[in-house]
Amino acid sequence: MRYAILLLGGPYSAQAAHSALRFARAVLARGHRLEGVFFYHDGVQNAARLMAPPQDEPHLVDGWVGLNAEQGVPLMVCIAAALRRGLMDEREATRHGKQGHSVEAPFELTGLGQLVDLGLGCDRLVTFGP
Amino acid sequence: MRYAILLLGGPYSAQAAHSALRFARAVLARGHRLEGVFFYHDGVQNAARLMAPPQDEPHLVDGWVGLNAEQGVPLMVCIAAALRRGLMDEREATRHGKQGHSVEAPFELTGLGQLVDLGLGCDRLVTFGP
């Protein structure tokens, strides 16, 4: 089956990101496809490139990046939710006249239309709330 | 009286930051001193320097920076809570071998000891929860 995940919880503040990552691995292990992870609400904070948790704890950005590298899972971040929370890639930083950036590939800033397409285009969308 | 604020809510996700900023202004308007605002839990996200809300909405970073500029209120961000959520200043970025930074002055990364000193050293600490 074709799965998708909607993640609404911020990293470390809520268990949602850990739960979603674990679920993603289990979905793939059962032979399903994971069409994408959409980050919305506090979930957008999972794309913060400067995340530096203590070394004896799971590194969530590394977890997401690994999912993308090994399985090609798209990591889609709601641009409107991201910008107001301080998350932008180089292109948005340029557009806003700011130096530096807080989001980088493989995370991609995108619109809510992608969430709708993802949710209605796949067989199962599973939401992990904050 | 000497006041302090503990802010636990993230920007835009929760009303906490708006409430805290409004309360801070009212405290000062009544002639009190505001010894500091301590950002902890999701509250640390208020220090995200790339925050870019729509122009017709309140800009929280500007609000905090204004409080500091006009009244000298220290803006203290819990370093442990910040690092795991992707918030670091240039010094921490260098220490972690990363390019760029997501927090800048007047926000200062500091330890929880500052929260304890602030809370026990002032007359009133008011917490704004997520």
Next chain:
Amino acid sequence: MLLHILNRSPLSSLVYRQAIATMGTEDRLLLIEDGVQGALPTLVRHFEALEGRLFALREDLVARGLAGKCDASVQVVDVDGFVELTEEAERTVSWY
């Protein structure tokens, strides 16, 4: 006398019970943010033990269109009154 501050509605969160459980007989409770919903006549019964010691923040009521809908037992204060309540209390305790 302490000031307890509650920002959740009794419609969805049970934290109001924890606030009440730790309140002394003179302590006050201020409803702010989503907590102001507790000032509605159908929900204020959850706070009946606090007769005369229940407050709600005017600005948060107004923003939600609830300013004219509060129960008569609730004392409505603006943010200046919020600061005044913290002045009068020995300390504050927040519930969320």
Next chain:
Amino acid sequence: MLLHILNRSPLSSLVYRQAIATMGTEDRLLLIEDGVQGALPTLVRHFEALEGRLFALREDLVARGLAGKCDASVQVVDVDGFVELTEEAERTVSWY
């Protein structure tokens, strides 16, 4: 048949009532994260309408030291079983 997913404890959040209100007579409910507390014998009564359709995630029980404390009426599944439940359901609805 739909799978509803709940991540809050009935000890602090009333969202479980909203989940139950929208469940059809064949729908299932899976407790995850802090929601697994609802599988304890003293709290499972909140879910009595779901007899035989209540599940709890093993990994989240284990992490909390609650693995051996669940009520007998709750079916415990691991994360592989979680995926299986989503396969069997037409769609999922999350409550938080």
Next chain:
Amino acid sequence: MTDVPPYHGDLLVILRHGPHGSSLLREGLDAALVAAAFGRDVSLLFMGEGISALVRDQQVGPLGQKGTAATLQMLEMYDIDRLLVDGEGLAGLGLAPRDLMLPVEVLDSSAMAVQPKVHRLVLTF
């Protein structure tokens, strides 16, 4: 009870949070508007605190926060006209349909239990 009823729509957005207190109400509405703009058939279900989003006379927040009243006024323009309200929740707030800013369909408990089943996708906010 085992028959699957005909679909009422593509997307059901369940709104459980009030205005101002969190961004979830607005984010749920934004998802609904975008889906509608893309030609999807969208229903909104207001439950619990979410019902308070429909109360009349809402204002901007004290720092000028916009709230959601203006967004709700745009629903009709986006052809979102299936606004469902949990009747029990409405009574719990002491409100009647005339207290709300938009015309709604009030659901009893049996109608509530059908909604997630008759939409292809359910998003909860």
Next chain:
Amino acid sequence: MTDVPPYHGDLLVILRHGPHGSSLLREGLDAALVAAAFGRDVSLLFMGEGISALVRDQQVGPLGQKGTAATLQMLEMYDIDRLLVDGEGLAGLGLAPRDLMLPVEVLDSSAMAVQPKVHRLVLTF
């Protein structure tokens, strides 16, 4: 009732959240440990879901998340020995003090209502 009782300590940290589900429990414990390390007299009050932090046999999370059990074991080393538990909440979880990993003082409702009054600062997590 109007007499202020003598202070029991500098800081009361109220813990209302369980392990793993959110970071609040850990963040509350961290604040308590730092205060104790700075020589402050700290009490912990476990309420509601927070009581479940004391359940025996907790494990790391499925991704290796540490949880809070190891932190709780360090409390004694930091001279934090006033561990208060809401008796009603304990019963609500179907637990007794022997189910908990550390010795605690179980409070009845009148003792609960005194705690915020007898500490100079109260932090709620």
